[in-house]
Amino acid sequence: MQLTKAQARRAGRRKTRRYSPRDLVVLSVLLGIPVLIDITIIWGPTLASVGLSFTDWDGIGEIQWVGGDNYSSLVSDYPRFWPAVRNNLLWLAFLGLVATPFGLLLAVLVDKGVRFSRFYQSTLYMPVVLSLAIVGFIAQLVFSRDQGALNAILANQEQPVDWLGDPDLNIWMILLAAGWRHVGYVMILYLAGLKSVDPTLKEAAAIDGANDRQTFFRVVFPTLRPVNVIVGVITVIEGLRAFDIVYAVNNGRNGLELLSVLVTDNIIGEASRIGFGSAIATVLLVVSLGFIVTYLVHELRGERDR
Known part of the structure; x- marks a missing residue:
């Protein structure tokens, strides 16, 4: 033509x-x-x-090249490293497998148009506007051994439980506090995604005889793939960058060790081991990128194959 x-x-x-x-x-x-x-x-x-991370430097003197000595020392001679790795993975698992599905559940319930839904949205989202440091201070008010609200409610005045001092308990209490904030964030993201779902898809599923559960998992949830990508990346970032809440409670010690805390302790602490702290930061960077890139590739590949 x-x-x-x-x-x-x-x-x-x-x-x-x-x-x-x-x-x-x-x-x-x-x-x-x-x-x-x-x-x-x-x-x-x-x-x-x-x-x-491949040097030995205190921030003032001469920088000395040490190769991979920082990494070998980190793995074999630094006793706080592996507990910190375990706690970071525990954070990631808790936020990903407990807090995130619970936020999705709340979003589904609110999206159904229950009474006082606006009030529930505001109440559940309110913790999101607080920093994790503030959440840590609130956790101290709730879980403190001698003057905490939880022991007062349980009437444990004679033999109070040391929720934040016991290394077998404190990590779970802090995870509950962090999850309280994370749930509201996830709920708002999924609620926005649910509002954008075409109602005709639900009507077509109902006509075909699908119940509410089948409609959600086979029709609604697959359309939320873009939101899933955002929530997944945010969950990984929140789980691996956690710092301020544990530092506000007990400086990230006694069972609350995290890789971010070890970076701070070594770089700006009394030791001033810039090279060693940079090696920990590099490990945290590699782990974060590994999780995020793998997740994004999996989600984008699934989107392409649809």
């Missing part, structure tokens, strides 16, 4: 159009500044930390 003269002229103008110097300046500014900020604040320190 031949183009008309007008169409040919328009196509020619589109092909020969060039950006003016002003356009190039605007594009350079709008793209260059964010990229520069990202490199300066995010990737610059990240790559510097990876490089410093």
Whole structure:
């Protein structure tokens, strides 16, 4: 099919159009500044930390190259490392397998239009606006051994339970506090996804004889794949970057060790082992990227195969 003269002229103008110097300046500014900020604040320190992980440096003296000695010492000679790895994986498992499904359940219940749904949304979302440090202080008020609300409710005044001092219990109490905040966040994300589901899909499933459970798992939940990706990435990030709540309770010690706490203790603590702390940060970076990239590849591949 031949183009008309007008169409040919328009196509020619589109092909020969060039950006003016002003356009190039605007594009350079709008793209260059964010990229520069990202490199300066995010990737610059990240790559510097990876490089410093192969050195021995106290932040003041001469930097000495030690190769992989920091990593071998971290694995074999640092007793706080493996408990921190276990606790980080426990955080990830709890948030992913308990808090996230519970947030999804609350979103489904609220989406059904129960009475006072606005009140429930506000109440459940309220912890999200609090920082984890504030959540840690609230946890102290609730789980404190001598003046905590939980022991007062249980009437354990003579033999109070040390919820935060017992290393066999404190990690679970802190996970409950962190999960309290995470549930509200997940609920809002899934609630937004549920509101966007086409009602005709549910009606078609009901006509075919599907019950509520079958409709949700076979019709509604597959349409929430984009929300699942967001929630999955957020859950991994929350589980691996946790720091302020345990630091507010007991400085991340006595059963609450996390990799982020070990990084802080070694880099800005009295030891000032910048290289060793950078090695821990690099391990945390690799683990985080491993989880996130694997999850994203799996979800995107599933989206492509649909």
